[in-house]
Amino acid sequence: MTRLFEQDGTGTVDEEEVKWRERVAQIVERELGMPVKITYLEGFADGFTAARVTRCDLMGDGRARLEGQYILKVSDDPDDRQNEAHRLFTERLTSFADRRVPSLELSGHDEQLRVDIYKVAGETRGVRPARVATTAVSIDALSEVSRELLEAQFGHHAGGGLMTVRQTLEAWMGAGFLGGRKGEALREARRLAGSAGTIFAFATQVLPDPVSVLEQDNELSGEVEFVMRGYNHGDLHTRNILLDGVSADEVGYWLIDIAWDGDAPLLYDHAYLETATLLVGQELLRQQLPPRNPPGLRPPRPEKGRTPRVGGQRQARREHPPGQGRSDRGAPASP
Ligand SMILES: Nc1ncnc2c1ncn2[C@@H]1O[C@H](COP(=O)(O)OP(=O)(O)O)[C@@H](O)[C@H]1O
Numbered sequence: 348m349t350r351l352f353e354q355d356g357t358g359t360v361d362e363e364e365v366k367w368r369e370r371v372a373q374i375v376e377r378e379l380g381m382p383v384k385i386t387y388l389e390g391f392a393d394g395f396t397a398a399r400v401t402r403c404d405l406m407g408d409g410r411a412r413l414e415g416q417y418i419l420k421v422s423d424d425p426d427d428r429q430n431e432a433h434r435l436f437t438e439r440l441t442s443f444a445d446r447r448v449p450s451l452e453l454s455g456h457d458e459q460l461r462v463d464i465y466k467v468a469g470e471t472r473g474v475r476p477a478r479v480a481t482t483a484v485s486i487d488a489l490s491e492v493s494r495e496l497l498e499a500q501f502g503h504h505a506g507g508g509l510m511t512v513r514q515t516l517e518a519w520m521g522a523g524f525l526g527g528r529k530g531e532a533l534r535e536a537r538r539l540a541g542s543a544g545t546i547f548a549f550a551t552q553v554l555p556d557p558v559s560v561l562e563q564d565n566e567l568s569g570e571v572e573f574v575m576r577g578y579n580h581g582d583l584h585t586r587n588i589l590l591d592g593v594s595a596d597e598v599g600y601w602l603i604d605i606a607w608d609g610d611a612p613l614l615y616d617h618a619y620l621e622t623a624t625l626l627v628g629q630e631l632l633r634q635q636l637p638p639r640n641p642p643g644l645r646p647p648r649p650e651k652g653r654t655p656r657v658g659g660q661r662q663a664r665r666e667h668p669p670g671q672g673r674s675d676r677g678a679p680a681s682p
Pocket residue numbers: 391392393394395396398400418420449465466467468469474476586587589603604
């Protein structure tokens with residue numbers, strides 16, 4: 348039977364949790380160079396990684412470099428490279444990051460865990476992910492995020508050159524991604540959308556189909572365009588943008604959870620944020636629609652001998668470009 352302990356008014360924690368907290372404390376104390384008491388205040392369970400994120404209070408003897416409330420992020424991969432990604436992004440885009448990215452205050456690891464401590468975003472208690480902010484506020488804020496970030500990215504670019512569509516997509520998604528799970532998902536989406544040729548119609552536009560551009564040689568696959576490289580966030584969806592402020596006019600924002608530790612063609616973040624936002628909107632709409640089966644009616648049973656499909660429910664996991672990524676992380680644009 349697991350023995351239970353009472354700790355710091357934070358509730359009851361089991362033995363395994365106590366050991367884990369001791370481990371975390373050892374890493375923090377080693378980096379700080381002095382003892383510190385960590386009180387766990389509020390856990391955030393909305394991420395997609397194995398990392399555990401908690402708001403906590405650090406209390407030393409008054410001389411510790413870190414005292415007060417911080418965000419403690421603990422990954423069970425000691426080689427997790429988020430601290431590197433954060434360092435690179437904030438060093439390259441300094442003037443933007445100084446205002447818009449909570450600083451990384453401490454980073455350390457042992458053979459099992461990596462601990463990163465960040466400043467808490469925002470001055471008010473009203474800080475919330477853009478995902479849950481009211482639509483009008485978040486739409487205004489998101490276009491501001493995109494505008495300011497793009498300005499900073501262009502202002503501190505890492506050069507550029509001619510690239511084909513394939514080279515650009517592989518720099519973002521990983522070499523050979525079309526042969527892997529992502530390619531599979533793209534082909535499935537294409538099949539479901541009933542797109543067969545090299546183009547498809549979306550609203551009033553005719554757009555090139557990404558799969559056929561890569562799979563077959565055609566007039567688009569060999570074309571080269573000038574591409575600017577720079578520093579992408581790499582996981583810019585609405586859960587990684589925190590909004591602060593009460594009204595649309597005075598809303599502030601912070602970007603957290605930086606994912607890529609290398610330069611890559613720019614505009615990735617902007618396309619990704621747009622897609623993520625569309626998916627969130629779609630999900631909200633879906634929730635507002637009446638259920639397909641009115642209450643009281645049982646859903647139709649699957650035919651005997653056939654397994655019901657659950658397509659679309661499983662989340663794709665992101666693969667990072669080689670040498671660019673943190674460990675395989677969660678579905679980026681999922682609502
Ligand atoms: N610096 C911060 N300030 C305030 N809240 C934060 C901060 N960092 C993380 N959080 C909260 O924790 C959640 C998960 O953090 P995140 O770094 O995105 O982890 P994951 O990698 O699991 O997605 C965020 O959605 C946010 O609610």
